[in-house]
Amino acid sequence: MTDQKLIQQMYRQLSDALSPDEQAELSRMIREDQEVKRDWVIFLAEQYLDKELTEGKYKLYLADFPQLEAEVQQQKEVRSLWQEAENELFKSELKEILPPLSQTSGSKMRPLPLLQRKWVYALAAAILLLLCLPFVFQSGSAQWEGKDVFAQNFQQFDMRLNTIRGGDETDSLKFLIQSQYQSGEYAKSIPLLQQLIAQEPENPSYKLYLGICYMGKPAPQPQDAIAIFKALQDDLNFGQAAEWYLSLAYFLDDNVEEGKRLAEKIGQHQGHSFRTQATKLLSN
Amino acid sequence: MDQITYEEMIAGLLKGNNALLGHLKTHQAYCQKTLQIKSSQHCTEDMAYDIFIDAVMAFRNNVLKGERPDLRYLRAYLSKICWNMWMAHNRSQERKEKKREAVQEKLYGAEWENMDHLSREEEEREEVQAKQKKLHLIQQAMQKLSEQCRRILQLFIVEGKSMNEIAEMLQMKNANVAKTTKSRCYNRLMKEIHD
Known part of the structure; x- marks a missing residue:
């Protein structure tokens, strides 16, 4: 049967x-x-x-x-x-179908000779930043208290642009921006980031980097930075970073009161990613 | 997504073409790294990867259930699922820990602080291992079934479809044919598990 x-x-x-x-x-x-x-x-x-x-x-x-x-x-x-x-x-x-990034980066990402490794750039940028921080962001006039607070507390936001070896023009552009940004050449990065934003207007990270670049030397444009960070405040992924840099942009713009108010708000927010930085700013 | 449109992806997923999910690779680094940054690096690289895979599964399941997320913002959508999963994971860990502490305090009182906690971890590990063993056994049996058998059992056991619905969905002659086919498939599954 x-x-x-x-x-x-x-x-x-x-x-x-x-x-x-x-x-x-x-x-x-x-x-x-x-x-x-x-x-x-x-x-x-x-x-x-x-x-x-x-x-x-x-x-x-x-x-x-x-x-x-x-x-x-x-x-x-x-x-x-x-x-x-x-x-x-x-x-x-x-x-x-979707292996871990570490398994695919070898074949698709850029080769990693010493001078092209990200951490080498990061280390170099960090050392450069530490050495130059007082000179890079400080204005000639010592009485500008807001600018002092900015210079003492500004730290570059880690840039992560996914560049692919042998990729298209956008990948070459991203690589160039990353190199300039990490070397502190903010002014040069601005037009390139604007180009990238024109290509991917919905990407909030590019806008955040642009706002940070607007705060850099030789000609800081805090008002432009403020406008960008304000627009990003509610972003799911970069809202907290935008809030912290907005506080710093206010200090750079000598709007100490607003910068401090925002830093206090961040300091009171238990789960805020920049709470430690804000607390440190307020304690000094 | 440079080779297919999002609409093509949705249509493909509805037909069971899961390989299309490979196109989400372009969002993987963004989602994982954003999660790590937002969690202040509390979420490790491995955890971020597991969460990303779960988010992709949730995306596929939502599509199969008939949801149509706004695919112009797919990356933000996946990233949001990842974040919600990470928060849910944290809440669940906290709840587990509180529950465990409450039970142990009730059982052992103040002595609990000084007791060796390793046995609980061992117990948990054993439980997980036993469950993994059972899951593995079921998976092996499932893989030996035909595609039609797996589908009919999935529809009946998990989705709770009636025999009439199953017959219609799988283009069978009538509910009786669906019923006997389901019992035959079920019999094979159970025999594979027993053997």
């Missing part, structure tokens, strides 16, 4: 639709053939969990097939874990 036919017989047996001869034949098979007996127990448990088998009938069958109870438990567990198992399988498939 084929699987399909046997299952049809079992359904008919449950609904008492088998003739006495067919019923006797099925009972004999269940009794004598271990395989059919196993199919029958699986079937009964399935029907019980599908609520096709009443509690009373289930108890009657349980008397003849005590293994039914364990089968029901196992099927319950399989049903509850089915979606999770399906998700895990799909996740493995997805991890092959």
Whole structure:
């Protein structure tokens, strides 16, 4: 008897639709053939969990097939874990389609000789920044308290532009911007960032970098920076960074009161990414 | 997304072409790194990757459920899912920790502070391992089923579809055919698990 036919017989047996001869034949098979007996127990448990088998009938069958109870438990567990198992399988498939960045960067990202490694630039920029900070952002006039606060607290926001080796013109542009930005050549970065924003106007990170560049030497434009950071304040990803740099832009613009008010607001916000920086600013 | 349009991606996903999700690679670095920066690096690179994969799964599931996110802002959409998942993970960890501490304090009182906490970690590890073993067993059995069997069981067990609905969706003759096919598939699945 084929699987399909046997299952049809079992359904008919449950609904008492088998003739006495067919019923006797099925009972004999269940009794004598271990395989059919196993199919029958699986079937009964399935029907019980599908609520096709009443509690009373289930108890009657349980008397003849005590293994039914364990089968029901196992099927319950399989049903509850089915979606999770399906998700895990799909996740493995997805991890092959989208491997970790570290596995793909070797083939797609730029080569990494020492002078092109990001951390070398970062280190060089950090040292340069530390050495030049007082000169880069400080104006000639010492009485400008807001500008002093800015110079003491400004730190470059880490730039992460995803450049791809052998990529298109946009990738070359990004690479150039990244090099200039990390070297503190903000004025040179401004027109390039504007070009990038024209290409991808919905990207908030480019706007944040542009705002930071507007605060750089030789001709800081704090008002332009303020306009950008204000517009970014509600951004999901860069809102907190924009808020912190907005506070610094106010200081640069000598609007000490507004800069301080914003720094205090950040300092009171428990989960703010720039809370430590704001607290430090206020303590000095 | 330079080779296909978002509309083509949606249409492909609805047909079960998951390979199209590979096009989301262009948003991977952005989402992962944004998550790490926003979490002040509390979210490790590995965690950020796992969360990104979960976010892509959520995106696909939402599409299959009929949601149509504004795909002009797909990157921001994925990034938002990543952030929400990270926050949910943190909340869940906090809840677990509080619950555990409450239970242990109730059981052991002040002595809890001085007790060896390793056994709890071992217990948890064992639980996870046992569950992984079961999941692995089910996955192996699932992979041996035909595509039609997996689909019919998915529709019935997880999505709770009726036999009439399944028959219509899978273009079967009637609900009875769907019912016997489902039982045959179910039988095969359980036998694979038993064996």
